[in-house]
Every structure is written in C-alpha cells, then in structure tokens.
Amino acid sequence: MSDMFQIAGKTYSSRLLVGTGKYKDFEETRHAIEASGTEIITVAIRRVNIGQDPSQPSLLDAVPPSKYTYLPNTAGCYTADDAVRTLRLARELLDGHKLVKLEVLGDSSTLYPNVRETLRAAETLVKDGFDVMVYTSDDPIIAKELEQIGCVAVMPLASLIGSGMGILNPWNLRLIIENAKVPVLVDAGVGTASDAAIAMELGCDGVLMNTAIAGAKDPVRMARAMKLAVEAGRESFLAGRMPRKLYSADPSSPISGLIGAK
Amino acid sequence: MLKLSINGQPREFAAVLTVADLVQELSLTGKRVAIERNGEIVPRSTFADTSLASGDALEIVVAVGGG
Numbered sequence: 318m319s320d321m322f323q324i325a326g327k328t329y330s331s332r333l334l335v336g337t338g339k340y341k342d343f344e345e346t347r348h349a350i351e352a353s354g355t356e357i358i359t360v361a362i363r364r365v366n367i368g369q370d371p372s373q374p375s376l377l378d379a380v381p382p383s384k385y386t387y388l389p390n391t392a393g394c395y396t397a398d399d400a401v402r403t404l405r406l407a408r409e410l411l412d413g414h415k416l417v418k419l420e421v422l423g424d425s426s427t428l429y430p431n432v433r434e435t436l437r438a439a440e441t442l443v444k445d446g447f448d449v450m451v452y453t454s455d456d457p458i459i460a461k462e463l464e465q466i467g468c469v470a471v472m473p474l475a476s477l478i479g480s481g482m483g484i485l486n487p488w489n490l491r492l493i494i495e496n497a498k499v500p501v502l503v504d505a506g507v508g509t510a511s512d513a514a515i516a517m518e519l520g521c522d523g524v525l526m527n528t529a530i531a532g533a534k535d536p537v538r539m540a541r542a543m544k545l546a547v548e549a550g551r552e553s554f555l556a557g558r559m560p561r562k563l564y565s566a567d568p569s570s571p572i573s574g575l576i577g578a579k
Numbered sequence: 580m581l582k583l584s585i586n587g588q589p590r591e592f593a594a595v596l597t598v599a600d601l602v603q604e605l606s607l608t609g610k611r612v613a614i615e616r617n618g619e620i621v622p623r624s625t626f627a628d629t630s631l632a633s634g635d636a637l638e639i640v641v642a643v644g645g646g
Contacts, residue, residue: 338643359645363641364586367605367639376644410640
C-alpha cells in the first residue's frame with residue numbers, strides 16, 4: 318500500500334527529514350543520511366572560509382543535491398531581513414531551488430522562534446516565490462496564520478532545538494494537525510525513536526531531526542532506528558489504534574472450552 | 580586600489596576586478612558559492628559582467644552541515 322508524502326507538489330516516500338549538522342565528519346554524515354532513508358536534508362548557509370584549500374571535501378560531495386532534496390535553512394537568523402537574505406543566497410547557490418526551511422530565532426539560550434519576525438519573513442518569502450516550510454512554536458493560531466500566508470508546511474517544535482526532550486505538548490500538536498490543510502511536521506525536540514513514533518501516531522505528516530541522530534553514540538544505527546520509528550508511527554496512525562478501556566480488562570483468549578469446566 | 584569588504588573583512592586589490600576575477604583571486608573557482616553585493620544577489624551568470632567598485636560589501640556563502 319503506497320502512502321506517499323507531498324510537499325510543494327513533489328512526492329516523497331520517506332516522512333523523515335534529516336539535518337546534516339554536528340556529525341563527526343562527512344563520511345559519518347553520508348552513512349547516517351543513507352541509513353535514515355531520508356529524501357530531504359537540511360543544510361545551513363554560511364560565509365565561505367576564504368583561504369581554505371579549495372580541494373577540501375564539501376558537504377555537496379558527501380550528500381549531493383542530485384540525490385537528495387536540499388532544504389536550506391535560516392538557522393542562526395534573528396531577524397526577518399537576515400532570514401530572507403540568507404534564503405535568497407541559498408536559492409542562487411542551489412540554481413533557483415525554491416523549497417526552504419524558515420526559522421527566525423528569538424534568543425540564543427532557548428532558540429525559541431521569534432514568531433513576529435517569522436510571520437514577516439514568511440510573507441516576504443511567499444511573495445517572492447519560495448516554497449516555505451516554517452519552524453514555529455506549537456501555537457495553533459500562529460500555525461494557522463502561517464498556513465494562510467501560504468507556507469507549504471508548518472513545523473512546530475516538540476521541545477527546544479537540540480534538547481532531546483521529546484514531545485512536551487501532544488495536545489497542541491493535535492490541535493495544529495486537526496486544523497491544518499498543509500502538512501504538519503514536528504521539527505525540533507525529538508530525542509529518541511519513541512518520540513518520533515509518537516509524533517507520527519499523533520498524525521504528523523513527518524518529522525525533522527538532526528541532533529537526535531548526530532548526537533547518538535552510534536549515529537548510523539540511530540538513523541536506522543528513526544527510519545523504523547517514523548514508519549511504525551505512521552502505520553500505527555493509519556491503522557487506527559484500539560479504543561482504550563478504562564478500568565476493565567478483556568481477555569485475548571477464548572473464555573469457553575477451558576479444561577475441567579463443569 | 581580597490582577596497583572591498585568580503586564577509587565582513589576589509590580586503591584590498593591592486594586593480595579593478597569583476598566578480599568573476601574576484602572568485603579566481605580568492606581561489607574559489609569551481610566551488611559552488613553564492614554572492615551578495617551590497618545586499619543584492621549577483622547571479623552566477625553575470626559574474627563576468629559585474630565590475631566591483633571600492634566600498635562594495637560582499638557576502639560569499641556556501642552550503643554547510645546544519646539542522
């Protein structure tokens with residue numbers, strides 16, 4: 318049974334999106350990305366290191382844009398203007414590529430989104446023709462506003478970026494999912510495979526993560542665990558879980574035909 | 580003398596350069612970079628035709644690992 322995932326008109330089979338930061342080296346990046354089964358990877362845009370040996374390996378060699386859909390991000394931007402400039406550079410860098418991840422941060426200790434600047438940047442980018450996947454707080458009203466602006470996906474945090482604290486407010490995520498007409502992805506906060514499965518069981522369309530994989534003792538193995546967790550969570554969501562029975566048990570084996578019955 | 584700001588650092592060059600010359604000068608030929616000049620994107624197709632002037636501020640970026 319096919320269960321494809323669409324973002325901005327393009328179809329994907331994996332619902333796991335993976336960041337490319339914090340790995341030991343490009344070799345580990347490549348292996349982890351492969352093991353995760355992801356088709357969309359996030360990248361950051363940074364000043365080139367002038368004077369660096371140009372023959373040094375680059376991220377683009379390890380995980381080529383011919384093989385993966387790149388999702389350039391605005392990590393580290395604290396204003397709408399910086400985020401927009403960064404993504405215009407990314408679009409030029411990637412030959413007119415339009416799919417981007419917008420995040421505008423509020424402060425460096427929580428990396429919590431600055432929603433006001435995020436909304437401003439989203440408006441500018443959508444008008445400028447970008448397909449915007451937007452990182453935001455788990456506020457259902459803001460999520461709806463971002464959708465109405467024209468973002469192609471809304472990506473609420475499950476908990477703080479890089480915290481690995483898991484899904485702290487499943488109710489808000491459910492509210493966002495039930496109201497949304499665009500894909501909803503959990504972005505940030507996933508710490509381990511069960512968190513990813515829970516996000517998918519809640520009805521998320523996908524999960525985006527970086528540190529949960531790169532920060533594991535064995536990142537390649539964790540990448541595989543995340544692939545399986547996202548698949549398991551999605552299947553579980555589609556299967557529809559059994560109803561919960563409060564205060565009463567229900568045996569799985571027949572209650573008649575027991576030996577010694579009178 | 581051509582005085583530029585490149586990625587926030589002051590740099591001086593003896594002669595007038597185009598963006599394409601600068602890319603070569605900085606040993607970035609063949610590397611995938613994007614360039615912004617005074618806040619505006621310089622499309623790669625126009626590197627050879629875009630002359631730089633003293634006081635120009637350039638940002639030269641690449642894709643790196645990130646989440």
